[in-house]
Amino acid sequence: MQTTMTAKTASQLNSRLKWRSIYRSRWFYLMMAPGLLYYLLFHYLPMIGILVAFQDFNLMKGVWGSEWVGFDNFKIIFNNPDFYKIMKNTLVISVYRILFNMLPDVLLALMLNEIRSQWFKRFVQTVTYGPYFLSWVIVYGLTFSFLAPGSGLITGLVRDMGWGDLNLMADQDFFRSLLIITDLWKNTGFGAIIYLAALASINHELYEAAVVDGASRWRQLWHITLPGIREVFILLLILRVGNILDAGFDQVYIYLNATVYEVGDIIDTWVFRNLLEKLDFTLTAATGVFKSVIALILVLTANKIAKKAGGSGIW
Structure with a gap:
């Protein structure tokens, strides 16, 4: 009986x-409430719409x-004949x-990290970071001004040199390369x-010790810098693998035309046409x-795999 009362008292005390x-942290919970409310309203409640995937949905019936x-x-x-092509x-x-857009990010960061002139480093950062703020519509306009058949800067130069007419915007062999190149320039x-940011978190005493040891x-790059950004690289790689079925709808949709459907039509553009038309x-x-x-399984x-390879993973 005494044991039961003691356990009950301990439970009440806890x-x-x-x-x-x-209660002591009430103001922190109050500040957290808007964020929780946002996710509840715009991320969790809309998940009710998943039911539509298992229905013959009628807009009038709901x-x-x-x-x-x-x-x-x-x-x-x-069973759609186009499914495996778009997949x-x-x-x-x-x-x-x-494959082609992750390593340039690392290489640019490593090169900027080695620059000692601060004004030049800021200048290069500004120039390379600027295109990120441009929409894909503007980027497509710039691309069109260079590669437009007949009137583009590059196509006109090639024609004037007597090397023939180019129509790279409608070339199936070049379309995917065009996507990768423009994405590389923009992002x-x-x-x-x-x-x-990951490089800035590396302890500089490690470099000082390496210099003392004659490295x-x-x-220093191989034994300190690269291991210092390995976790960030693995994290971004996991996120990209999880989004492997999102091939960049906004970019692909803007660049897509009827002549390159065979190599450029992806799941999102196919779904968008079904919804719109x-x-x-x-x-x-x-x-x-x-x-x-599929994204959940891949993540x-x-x-x-990242944890087994020695990384920390996402969780």
Whole structure:
């Protein structure tokens, strides 16, 4: 009996301490409330829309009145003759982005980190970071001014040199390269800033000790700098792998034209056309659920592999 009363008293005491702790931190919870409310309203409540993926959705009947069809919408997607083509295009473009757009961010950050002149370093950062603030519409306009058939700066120069007429904007062999090059120009500066922040967190005493031991700049780079940004690189790689089915809708949609559908049509552009032209909400929702499930599996897998490779992963 005494043991029972003691356990009950301890439970009540813990409860009181917990509420006192909450009360003491009430202003912190109050400041946190708007953020929690935002995520509740705009991230969690809209998840009710997932039900549309399993319904024959009728706009007049709404989510709760539409007929339940199970996995029929997913069968329609997988049986579509264009599905495997757009899946291949999405994966190829995304893998190209990972392979060719991550290393330039690291290289630019490493080069900026080695610059000793502060004014020159700030100038280079400003020049490389500036394109990030341009929309893809403006970037496409710049690209068109250079590569427009007949009137573009580069195409006109090639024609005047007697090397023939170019139409690179409609060239299937060049389209994916065009996406990667323009994405590289636009986003490399922003990616480098993330790695520069990681470089700034490295303890400078490590470099001083390396200098005392006679290590060259290359040795310092290999044994101190690169290990110092490894965790950030792995984190960004995991996030990119998780978003591998998001091949950059805004860029691809703006650059896409009928002549390059074969190599440039991705999942998001295909879904957008179905939604815009056919008002097919069910296929759109089903495709979103499919992408989310694949992204979750990829993130979990990449995180597990990163931990086994010696990294800390995301969690």
